[in-house]
Amino acid sequence: xxxxxxxxxxxxxxxPVTARVRTAGILIPFIILFAVLALxxxxxxxxxxxxxxxxxxxxxxxxxxxxxLVLVAGGIDLSVGSIYSLAGVISAHFALETNPVLAMxxxxxxxxxxxxxxxxxxxxxRINALIATLAMSFVVSGxxxxxxxxxxxVLFDKPGFGKLARTEFLTIKTSIWLMxxxxxxxGTLLAATTAGRYMYAAGGNAQAARLAGVRVDxxxxxxFMLSGVAAGLAGVIDTSRVLSAxxxxxxxxxxxxxxxxxxxxxxxxxxxxxxxxxxxxxxLFIALIGNGYIxxxxxxxxxxxxxxxxxxxxxxxxxxxxxxx
Amino acid sequence: MAGVEPPPSxxxxxxxYLEILDVAKHFGGVQALAGVSLTVARGSVHALVGENGAGKxxxxxxxxxxxxxxxxxxxxxxxxxxxxxxxxxxxxxxxAISQEPAIVPQLTVAENVMxxxxxxxRGFLRRRSLAREYAALAAxxxxxxxxxxxxxxxxxxxxxxxxxxxxxxxxxxLIVMDEPSAALSEHETRQLHEIIRTLARAGTSIxxxxxxxxxxxxxxDTVTVLRxxxxxxxxxxxxxxxxxxxxxMLGRPLTSTFPPKQFxxxxxxxxxxxxxxxxxxxxDATFDLRAGEILGVAGLVGSGRTELAxxxxxxxxxxxxxxxxxxxxxxxxxxxxxxxxGLVMIPESRKDDGLIFGxxxxxxxxxxxLGDVSAFGVVRRAREWxxxxxxxDRCDVRGAPYGxxxxxxxxxxxxxxxxxxxxxxxPRVMIADEPTRGVDIGAKxxxxxxxxxxxxxxxxxILISSELEEILGLSHRVLVMRRGRIxxxxxxxxxxxxxxxxxxxxxxxxxxxxx
Numbered sequence: 001x002x003x004x005x006x007x008x009x010x011x012x013x014x015x016p017v018t019a020r021v022r023t024a025g026i027l028i029p030f031i032i033l034f035a036v037l038a039l040x041x042x043x044x045x046x047x048x049x050x051x052x053x054x055x056x057x058x059x060x061x062x063x064x065x066x067x068x069l070v071l072v073a074g075g076i077d078l079s080v081g082s083i084y085s086l087a088g089v090i091s092a093h094f095a096l097e098t099n100p101v102l103a104m105x106x107x108x109x110x111x112x113x114x115x116x117x118x119x120x121x122x123x124x125x126r127i128n129a130l131i132a133t134l135a136m137s138f139v140v141s142g143x144x145x146x147x148x149x150x151x152x153x154v155l156f157d158k159p160g161f162g163k164l165a166r167t168e169f170l171t172i173k174t175s176i177w178l179m180x181x182x183x184x185x186x187g188t189l190l191a192a193t194t195a196g197r198y199m200y201a202a203g204g205n206a207q208a209a210r211l212a213g214v215r216v217d218x219x220x221x222x223x224f225m226l227s228g229v230a231a232g233l234a235g236v237i238d239t240s241r242v243l244s245a246x247x248x249x250x251x252x253x254x255x256x257x258x259x260x261x262x263x264x265x266x267x268x269x270x271x272x273x274x275x276x277x278x279x280x281x282x283x284l285f286i287a288l289i290g291n292g293y294i295x296x297x298x299x300x301x302x303x304x305x306x307x308x309x310x311x312x313x314x315x316x317x318x319x320x321x322x323x324x325x
Numbered sequence: 326m327a328g329v330e331p332p333p334s335x336x337x338x339x340x341x342y343l344e345i346l347d348v349a350k351h352f353g354g355v356q357a358l359a360g361v362s363l364t365v366a367r368g369s370v371h372a373l374v375g376e377n378g379a380g381k382x383x384x385x386x387x388x389x390x391x392x393x394x395x396x397x398x399x400x401x402x403x404x405x406x407x408x409x410x411x412x413x414x415x416x417x418x419x420x421a422i423s424q425e426p427a428i429v430p431q432l433t434v435a436e437n438v439m440x441x442x443x444x445x446x447r448g449f450l451r452r453r454s455l456a457r458e459y460a461a462l463a464a465x466x467x468x469x470x471x472x473x474x475x476x477x478x479x480x481x482x483x484x485x486x487x488x489x490x491x492x493x494x495x496x497x498x499l500i501v502m503d504e505p506s507a508a509l510s511e512h513e514t515r516q517l518h519e520i521i522r523t524l525a526r527a528g529t530s531i532x533x534x535x536x537x538x539x540x541x542x543x544x545x546d547t548v549t550v551l552r553x554x555x556x557x558x559x560x561x562x563x564x565x566x567x568x569x570x571x572x573x574m575l576g577r578p579l580t581s582t583f584p585p586k587q588f589x590x591x592x593x594x595x596x597x598x599x600x601x602x603x604x605x606x607x608x609d610a611t612f613d614l615r616a617g618e619i620l621g622v623a624g625l626v627g628s629g630r631t632e633l634a635x636x637x638x639x640x641x642x643x644x645x646x647x648x649x650x651x652x653x654x655x656x657x658x659x660x661x662x663x664x665x666x667g668l669v670m671i672p673e674s675r676k677d678d679g680l681i682f683g684x685x686x687x688x689x690x691x692x693x694x695l696g697d698v699s700a701f702g703v704v705r706r707a708r709e710w711x712x713x714x715x716x717x718d719r720c721d722v723r724g725a726p727y728g729x730x731x732x733x734x735x736x737x738x739x740x741x742x743x744x745x746x747x748x749x750x751x752p753r754v755m756i757a758d759e760p761t762r763g764v765d766i767g768a769k770x771x772x773x774x775x776x777x778x779x780x781x782x783x784x785x786x787i788l789i790s791s792e793l794e795e796i797l798g799l800s801h802r803v804l805v806m807r808r809g810r811i812x813x814x815x816x817x818x819x820x821x822x823x824x825x826x827x828x829x830x831x832x833x834x835x836x837x838x839x840x
Binding site: 193195197205207212213 | 672692
């Protein structure tokens with residue numbers, strides 16, 4: 001068989017080789033990129049650099065892991081950026097007046113409530129998740145601006161608040177530890193629990209899941225709530241990390257960065273397919289590209305172009321391999 | 326029955342319209358077709374039969390350019406062709422009609438028929454000449470289908486007519502039909518058959534892929550039997566019978582299509598009673614179902630059978646009336662509650678309503694009873710696999726490892742996965758809605774045995790089917806529905822094909838449209 005023939009056969013739906021490549025997915029390019037960076041830059045594979053990447057990505061990793069649940073369950077959450085902002089400013093606002101633990105709880109609680117609202121709006125009211133959460137992100141951003149009244153909230157005289165993210169434990173910052181614990185918890189939820197199984201079913205075929213006795217709406221609401229909590233937690237952690245918070249005007253940027261990480265990891269935008277470990281690799285892959293541009297002194301203007309092309313490739317691969325249905 | 330000779334037609338009659346020589350195709354490691362050759366005469370109906378996976382659809386898709394072949398050659402009126410796309414095939418007069426018609430629901434019938442070749446001038450559509458062309462075409466074909474109607478509102482049978490008209494509008498000389506009657510009611514099927522005969526008389530060749538052997542014997546001039554990607558034989562339809570075809574398809578004789586009936590005793594308990602139940606598409610349904618009974622529900626597509634099943638199961642909103650299990654539990658509230666109470670439903674469409682195609686066979690089997698194999702919300706994989714394997718083995722699910730996605734299985738085996746899920750639910754009452762649709766003949770018998778054995782174990786079974794034979798062959802009693810109502814209850818001697826059809830069609834105007 002000619003080379004063209006064998007390439008065509010690789011693209012055939014259900015081909016075992018393609019299936020295996022898909023399963024490994026982003027892991028292979030990630031390892032290659034990691035190896036290339038380690039070989040070309042002496043400062044890449046050092047503990048400070050790697051920990052720095054993790055520290056910077058911890059908020060995105062937390063949000064993206066829960067966002068994976070939403071996507072797998074057949075939804076999408078574009079409000080995470082504004083929840084992140086709101087949780088940050090709420091916790092900062094209350095930290096200035098009350099005790100820091102309560103302030104953090106209030107920030108995360110706000111995320112939980114908005115997640116619940118997202119879940120109810122998309123399931124009970126049957127409003128398309130993309131539009132519902134986009135609208136919600138405007139509402140929430142507005143709320144955040146109301147809290148700060150347009151000011152930057154500074155917490156430099158409240159070092160207690162910084163303990164959440166800035167404490168070192170076994171030479172690693174607590175922001176990273178929190179991220180690791182949260183991501184593992186969410187990953188376990190999706191991979192090993194009945195709730196996770198129902199998320200795959202709800203996103204894979206909602207109608208069939210419902211007829212099989214799965215409470216599809218409840219499962220989706222749970223996913224949105226976890227996404228809200230994650231965004232809230234991430235906002236609080238980052239506020240603690242930098243000891244200041246501000247209501248940003250364009251919060252959809254973070255939501256799309258998160259979404260890019262999830263999709264590059266191989267979780268299907270159509271629902272029913274994906275995994276939290278993939279998202280972790282996807283987010284870190286994007287982070288490595290950014291890191292590589294800096295370490296290798298490449299023109300950062302090309303970074304976004306690279307990112308976009310990688311995202312397109314990821315989605316294209318998804319479309320190609322799922323065409324077998 | 327028509328002979329093998331094609332009817333007289335213009336053009337060269339000595340050269341067959343289509344010749345397929347030694348065509349091979351494999352998907353990954355699976356050999357779908359191995360050296361298949363056949364010849365379709367001009368103006369003849371050539372049927373392809375075989376079990377699911379025998380390669381009939383693949384062959385059809387190669388002819389229409391949807392799939393490329395790996396080896397062999399194809400001659401169209403003596404000239405070698407290689408279609409790289411359905412569009413190329415269409416340009417050479419080869420069109421495809423699929424089971425699920427490809428129409429644009431927002432456009433009108435006429436626009437759908439003329440799609441892609443609308444009369445236009447300077448970029449603007451010329452609506453009047455489009456309507457005129459459509460009317461002329463419909464008249465030639467003998468269809469009375471209003472061109473200005475919105476195509477999305479047509480029923481499947483009429484959408485197929487749109488596809489056929491579209492094929493004719495491009496002067497198609499060969500139409501490949503893959504299971505065209507699978508989604509049609511008996512009445513619509515008769516209409517389709519009339520169309521096929523008319524087309525053939527006018528010189529169009531038809532390559533007909535069908536599971537329905539009686540349809541094949543009625544319509545076809547020639548039948549080719551495929552098994553495991555190879556031609557078993559090609560013979561004039563007049564020389565075949567249903568049993569000779571089955572034997573050729575299976576490679577062995579099939580003893581009997583239906584298992585023997587075991588009637589429940591007259592004193593057996595009432596498992597389910599439905600009283601004056603009304604729901605969207607159902608009015609005032611009242612009936613009882615006894616332990617050990619198989620209650621057939623017949624009627625045209627759209628007569629309210631599926632709607633009744635969904636209302637009882639709780640998948641559709643109940644407007645009034647009750648459905649109560651023998652335990653006193655009220656049904657019709659949600660699928661989840663029905664399952665908990667002991668009612669299961671095998672839905673009409675396993676793809677849309679039954680299975681999560683991308684998830685594994687095991688996960689699909691345990692989905693309804695995941696709590697049973699979990700502890701504190703965590704799925705115990707070993708326990709899950711053990712439980713699932715037991716029922717999947719019992720239902721004889723074959724074709725892919727249990728860890729593979731369920732979409733890798735053939736239709737019959739997918740249906741068996743649903744049966745396995747049903748078993749895990751330990752039901753007292755089962756509703757099976759078209760349980761053998763799109764399933765090959767071997768799997769059919771397995772499903773019949775399954776239903777019969779559940780009834781013998783004391784379950785009440787409601788069997789909804791568009792195949793009269795199936796209703797007659799399995800049911801102990803039959804309800805006939807028409808326009809959302811139960812219009813007849815037939816049992817014993819009275820349960821005949823004629824009686825069911827008479828009740829199902831009673832107030833249909835001749836050749837009219839079912840409600």
